[in-house]
Amino acid sequence: MNQRSTRHLIRHAGFSLLEIAIVMIIVAILLTTIGVPLSAQVEAKRTEETRRMLEEAKEALLGFAMANGRFPCPAFANATSNSAGRESFCVAASGACAGSETQVVQTHGNCSNFYSGFLPAATLGLSSLDSEGFLVDAWNNQSNRVRYAVFGGTVGAGTFPFTSSANPTAMQLATISVLGATGTDYLQICNSGTGVTATTCGGAANTLTTKAPIVVYSLGPNAAEGATGTDESKNTDGNIVFVSHTPTAGSSNEFDDIFTWIPISTIIKKMLDAGKLP
Amino acid sequence: MLLALGAIGVLLVTQFNIGAAQVARNRATDESLQKAAEALVAYAAGRDFSASTPKPGSLPCPDLNDDGVAEGSCGSGTGSTQQQNRLGRLPWKTLGLADLRDANGDRLWYVVSSQFKTATAAAILLNPTTGLGTITLRNSAGTVIHDGTSSNAYLGDAGGAVALVISPGAVMTRQGSMVQQDRTCSGGSCSPAGDSTGTCTSSPASLTAKCNPLNYLDIALGEDNADFVDNNTTRTGNGNGFIQGPVLVSGTLAVNDRIVAITQDRMMGAVQRRIAGEALSCLRLYAGLNRQRYPWPAPVCRQTPTNANFWSDHNSVSFGRVPDTDFDTTAGSSMALTWGTGALECNLASSTWWNDWKLHVFYAVADAYKPAATGNGGPCTTASSCLQVQDKEGNITASGKQVAVIVAGRPLNTTTPAQVRGGDNDGYASNYLEISNKSLEGLINSAPPCGTLTPAPVSTACSPLSSCNKVTSSTRQTGFNDVVVYYP
Numbered sequence: 001m002n003q004r005s006t007r008h009l010i011r012h013a014g015f016s017l018l019e020i021a022i023v024m025i026i027v028a029i030l031l032t033t034i035g036v037p038l039s040a041q042v043e044a045k046r047t048e049e050t051r052r053m054l055e056e057a058k059e060a061l062l063g064f065a066m067a068n069g070r071f072p073c074p075a076f077a078n079a080t081s082n083s084a085g086r087e088s089f090c091v092a093a094s095g096a097c098a099g100s101e102t103q104v105v106q107t108h109g110n111c112s113n114f115y116s117g118f119l120p121a122a123t124l125g126l127s128s129l130d131s132e133g134f135l136v137d138a139w140n141n142q143s144n145r146v147r148y149a150v151f152g153g154t155v156g157a158g159t160f161p162f163t164s165s166a167n168p169t170a171m172q173l174a175t176i177s178v179l180g181a182t183g184t185d186y187l188q189i190c191n192s193g194t195g196v197t198a199t200t201c202g203g204a205a206n207t208l209t210t211k212a213p214i215v216v217y218s219l220g221p222n223a224a225e226g227a228t229g230t231d232e233s234k235n236t237d238g239n240i241v242f243v244s245h246t247p248t249a250g251s252s253n254e255f256d257d258i259f260t261w262i263p264i265s266t267i268i269k270k271m272l273d274a275g276k277l278p
Numbered sequence: 279m280l281l282a283l284g285a286i287g288v289l290l291v292t293q294f295n296i297g298a299a300q301v302a303r304n305r306a307t308d309e310s311l312q313k314a315a316e317a318l319v320a321y322a323a324g325r326d327f328s329a330s331t332p333k334p335g336s337l338p339c340p341d342l343n344d345d346g347v348a349e350g351s352c353g354s355g356t357g358s359t360q361q362q363n364r365l366g367r368l369p370w371k372t373l374g375l376a377d378l379r380d381a382n383g384d385r386l387w388y389v390v391s392s393q394f395k396t397a398t399a400a401a402i403l404l405n406p407t408t409g410l411g412t413i414t415l416r417n418s419a420g421t422v423i424h425d426g427t428s429s430n431a432y433l434g435d436a437g438g439a440v441a442l443v444i445s446p447g448a449v450m451t452r453q454g455s456m457v458q459q460d461r462t463c464s465g466g467s468c469s470p471a472g473d474s475t476g477t478c479t480s481s482p483a484s485l486t487a488k489c490n491p492l493n494y495l496d497i498a499l500g501e502d503n504a505d506f507v508d509n510n511t512t513r514t515g516n517g518n519g520f521i522q523g524p525v526l527v528s529g530t531l532a533v534n535d536r537i538v539a540i541t542q543d544r545m546m547g548a549v550q551r552r553i554a555g556e557a558l559s560c561l562r563l564y565a566g567l568n569r570q571r572y573p574w575p576a577p578v579c580r581q582t583p584t585n586a587n588f589w590s591d592h593n594s595v596s597f598g599r600v601p602d603t604d605f606d607t608t609a610g611s612s613m614a615l616t617w618g619t620g621a622l623e624c625n626l627a628s629s630t631w632w633n634d635w636k637l638h639v640f641y642a643v644a645d646a647y648k649p650a651a652t653g654n655g656g657p658c659t660t661a662s663s664c665l666q667v668q669d670k671e672g673n674i675t676a677s678g679k680q681v682a683v684i685v686a687g688r689p690l691n692t693t694t695p696a697q698v699r700g701g702d703n704d705g706y707a708s709n710y711l712e713i714s715n716k717s718l719e720g721l722i723n724s725a726p727p728c729g730t731l732t733p734a735p736v737s738t739a740c741s742p743l744s745s746c747n748k749v750t751s752s753t754r755q756t757g758f759n760d761v762v763v764y765y766p
Contacts, residue, residue: 157621168621175623176552180326204347211374244376263374265317268324272551275763278559278623 043221046138047258050218053137054260057146057216060124062262066274069169070109071162071214072124074117074148075134076101085122085133088112109164114152115187116238118145119216137218137258144223151186151213151240155179162213162267171271176278180268185210188241189261193230193253198239208244212261215242220256229253303381304536307445310378311538314386314443317373318540322394323548332396333404333631335549337441338373339396340366340388343483344476348372348396355402357392357412357509362484365389365491365506368443380445380536384461387444387494389413389520391426393510394440394545402510405634406546406688406759407431407699411438412508414519415539420499424539426508426516432691438513439539442520444503446494447534453527459493498525498532542688547754550685550761553635557600557683558763560617560624561641565680567618570655572643572681573608576601577726578719579735581637581704585728589636593649596721597642597707600626611649637704638686640711642718645743647680655680662743667764668714670752679764682749684718686710687759705731712758713750720746 015023065071073087083103090097093108101112111117119126122133130136134145155161158174171179178184189208190201201207217235219227227233229250234243235257244259271277318337325334338348340363348369353360368388370378379385391412393402403409414426426438449459461474466486468476478489487493495503501521508516525533565572574591575598581588591601591608604615617624626632646663647655658664658678665679689697690712697709705728708716720740728735740746751762 172623173621176324177326177623177625180324182326205345207371208346208377209371209374260376261374263317263320265321265324265374269320269548272323272548272555275555278555278625 046221049138050220050258051260053135053146054216054218054258057119057121057124057126057135057148058214058260058262060126061148061214061216062266062270064124065162065267066270066276068165069171069271069274069276070165071150072120073109073111073163074113074150075120075123076113076117077132077134077145082132082134083120085118085120085129085135087120087123088117105165107165109160109162109166109170111150111152111160111163113238115149115240116236117148119148121146137220137223139221139223141224143226144219147215147217147219147235149187149215149240149242153186153240155184169276171277176268176272179264184264186213186240186264187215187261189215189259190234190241190243191245193232193234193243196234196241196243198241201241209261209263211264213264213267214262215259216261217242217244217257217259220247220258222254222256229255231255232257235259306381307536308538310380310386311443311445311536314368314370314373314375314378314388315441315538315540317375318388318441318443319545319548321373322545323552327625327629327631333634334552335394335404335409335545336396337390337394338369340364340390341369341372342366342489343478344385344489346371346377352390352395353392355392356511358512361505361507362482364392364395364508365504380447382445382448384446384494387446387491389442389444389506391438391440391510392508403634404631405638406542406550406686407638409542409546409634410510411440411542412510412513412516413439413442413506413539414517415439415442415537416499416501416519416521418522418525418533420501420521420525422517422519424519424541426519427513429513431688432696434688435541435543437542438508438516440542440545441540443538443540444495444520445536447496447523447536449493450496450531450534452492453497453532460487461493462487465490494535496523496525496533496535498527503533503535543754543759546687547759547761550638550687551763553639554683554685554761554763556623556625557639557641557685558681558765559622560600560626561681561683562765563620563622563624564614564617565647565655566622567620568613569653570647570680571611571613571649572641572647572655573601573605573613574649575599575641575643577728577735578640578707579705579726579728579731582702582728582731584730592726594723595726596645596648596723597718598640598726599636600639600641608649611651613649635685637699638710640684640686640707640715640718642682642684642721642747642749644680644747645721660744662747664747665764666744666748667751667762668748670713670750670755670758672714672748674748675751676764678766679749680766682762682764684711684715684749685761687754687761690757690759692757702731705735711760713752714746714748715750715760715762717746718749 075083076088086103088101089106090110121135137144155174156178158170161170161174164170195202231243247256339352352363368386412426415424424439464487466480478486480486483489491504507518522537523533523535577595589602591605593607644664667676719736725737
């Protein structure tokens with residue numbers, strides 16, 4: 001009798017299958033309603049991490065400019081060769097030079113890849129680079145190397161005003177008055193790739209800014225797939241027109257590039273502070 | 279039992295998440311506000327002033343129709359008209375920024391002082407002594423922290439703000455209103471039609487709900503953030519300004535606007551740096567064309583109402599203000615009469631902005647690089663032959679400088695005696711410069727012709743020269759606001 005009642009008590013001290021099932025269901029409901037899917041959280045974390053990387057890259061670029069009176073040329077890389085994360089110039093003082101790039105700093109400032117290059121992470125002395133000296137964003141594929149473009153036109157009396165290391169520098173020759181003038185345009189950053197040309201955004205409504213000589217960007221999660229739509233294709237086609245907007249999904253015109261730039265006013269201010277302007 | 283525990287757990291976790299999320303949102307908003315303020319200061323300091331306006335230090339007008347571009351004008355010179363046009367959105371496209379938003383997803387709002395707006399009338403001097411902010415800002419307890427009613431330059435950061443950047447926060451019901459704020463196209467129209475992300479096409483833009491500050495900015499303790507006064511000549515009404523959120527009125531959130539102010543010291547510090555660079559650029563240009571020798575300055579003590587040649591250079595004086603061309607006594611040493619032209623930029627013509635700043639800009643020439651009829655300037659051989667740079671404590675940090683430009687900040691009352699400007703006061707460097715910079719006046723070979731100043735100006739050279747050829751270069755702090763640049 002005694003033994004039977006003890007056994008009876010022990011049986012009641014645990015959870016019944018029903019109770020456990022209810023708890024499991026509640027936990028499942030909680031996870032699906034207030035929680036965000038794990039994969040989405042990972043993606044959000046990577047996006048945030050990449051944004052932080054781009055901000056640090058911009059800081060490094062401004063630091064380089066304050067020390068040297070110019071910005072570095074973009075690094076170059078294609079399927080067969082690359083500049084090992086260092087800035088890449090043309091020997092000739094004008095024109096393109098695909099196939100005969102040099103990593104020797106050229107005073108004239110003619111970069112080999114003004115609009116189709118990468119962040120020269122090795123030149124900037126950044127850490128955590130890939131085996132070839134490039135900075136890779138949080139998605140960590142070779143196709144996710146951080147990209148960088150610098151305005152390579154002429155401003156006032158300054159040729160290649162942001163990359164020339166002549167004395168006085170081309171930025172000084174360009175003068176603050178012209179650099180900061182309302183009519184002086186740099187890279188064209190557009191809200192959409194529709195209606196753009198190789199030189200403009202195709203109208204003020206589509207223009208985010210024309211006051212950015214420097215852009216630093218990541219091709220985002222889908223980098224490995226190549227440019228998937230009209231908008232993304234503008235960021236890899238090697239001209240002065242770029243597209244930046246919030247991410248959009250969709251099979252035809254997906255956009256997930258993470259795009260940042262440095263406005264000319266910030267550059268002028270930093271160069272003033274460093275005594276590199278006027 | 280188990281269910282109750284679970285429920286408590288869930289409650290705790292969600293409460294914690296709400297708190298943490300709010301902190302993260304505030305941080306994101308504050309980051310956007312700081313970015314905007316930094317961009318505004320950079321824009322003002324780097325202004326293109328090849329034309330008569332704008333001046334260095336002048337800020338863009340706000341964007342009223344939400345197209346991201348600053349409007350071309352925003353009221354009269356005194357700030358007596360079109361108050362509503364100086365309160366709008368941050369002109370992010372004009373500043374070259376990304377589409378900056380607060381944590382709630384709204385674009386930032388922006389208020390610019392009538393004293394600092396673009397195309398400010400020539401009559402308004404935009405320099406550290408007279409270029410004072412006009413916008414009043416209260417903290418969330420209602421205490422004034424930036425006083426736009428005062429024209430006392432000693433106040434510095436406590437004086438009126440130069441500009442404000444505001445995050446409007448989430449939609450709420452304004453005190454005294456029956457309805458929630460409406461941020462749609464209602465009441466007017468948007469382009470594209472009905473698209474609340476488009477631009478407002480009504481005239482004025484504020485007829486459209488999404489471009490009306492009442493639908494973004496809040497009111498509490500009698501201070502309405504959607505309305506203000508900032509006259510720069512009659513300042514009595516300027517107490518009508520702004521109040522920082524969060525403000526709770528009887529336990530209810532009445533103001534959720536977060537505000538960052540750009541102060542006079544912050545703005546002028548950046549602009550002083552620009553002006554110093556401009557002056558140094560001219561001096562280097564001149565030296566490059568004139569055997570590496572710099573022109574004689576205009577003696578400081580000449581700036582008295584009884585003197586006729588305020589701005590003439592004078593031989594034997596190695597420290598003073600930047601003289602007007604022609605440099606008559608410098609030319610006596612077989613040197614040029616004017617700055618000249620060359621690759622380096624020189625903008626010191628008699629333009630509006632330069633007239634604003636002239637009294638604040640000083641320079642010192644090293645003994646080895648002063649005008650002489652023959653030979654090149656330099657080299658530095660002794661401590662006396664070139665300028666030395668020291669920190670605020672008097673430690674020498676650099677030497678061998680040919681020339682130094684010093685741009686004075688606002689007058690300070692933390693120096694002894696307090697700095698006073700205007701009239702005969704302008705004839706003493708000590709009313710503009712601090713620490714060793716005011717002693718540079720001893721860099722003379724013979725007494726400058728200064729008329730009758732009481733007390734008499736410095737008339738004897740300091741001996742040895744190395745005792746007063748020290749330029750103090752330091753960060754802005756209590757009792758010191760000079761900005762110094764030198765070459766090399």
